[in-house]
Amino acid sequence: MEDQTKISRNKVDEANQDPKPHIAVNKSLATKYQILEGEMRKLGESIKCCICTERKKNVMFLCSHGTCQYCGDEMVTCHICQKEITKKIQAF
Numbered sequence: 001m002e003d004q005t006k007i008s009r010n011k012v013d014e015a016n017q018d019p020k021p022h023i024a025v026n027k028s029l030a031t032k033y034q035i036l037e038g039e040m041r042k043l044g045e046s047i048k049c050c051i052c053t054e055r056k057k058n059v060m061f062l063c064s065h066g067t068c069q070y071c072g073d074e075m076v077t078c079h080i081c082q083k084e085i086t087k088k089i090q091a092f
Contacts, residue, residue: 049070049071050067050080051079057091059089059090059091060091061087061088062085062086063081063083066091069090
């Protein structure tokens with residue numbers, strides 16, 4: 001009888017264990033995942049042309065801003081800083 005009481009207490013103790021450590025790990029992983037998603041989004045945005053948002057940025061101006069070649073061909077002033085574009089540098 002005494003052995004059965006110990007077994008019953010162990011089952012109750014196991015059933016009442018706090019699941020918080022498991023949840024804390026999941027929240028930590030979820031937070032890290034969200035941070036990485038944000039960083040990937042920023043990286044993708046920095047590579048895309050900010051005018052058409054369809055093509056990769058592959059033309060840079062001396063002011064250090066850039067666009068895709070299609071959008072950059074028509075430009076005479078920088079769309080960000082409004083400086084005159086004196087040279088367009090093809091990037092790959």
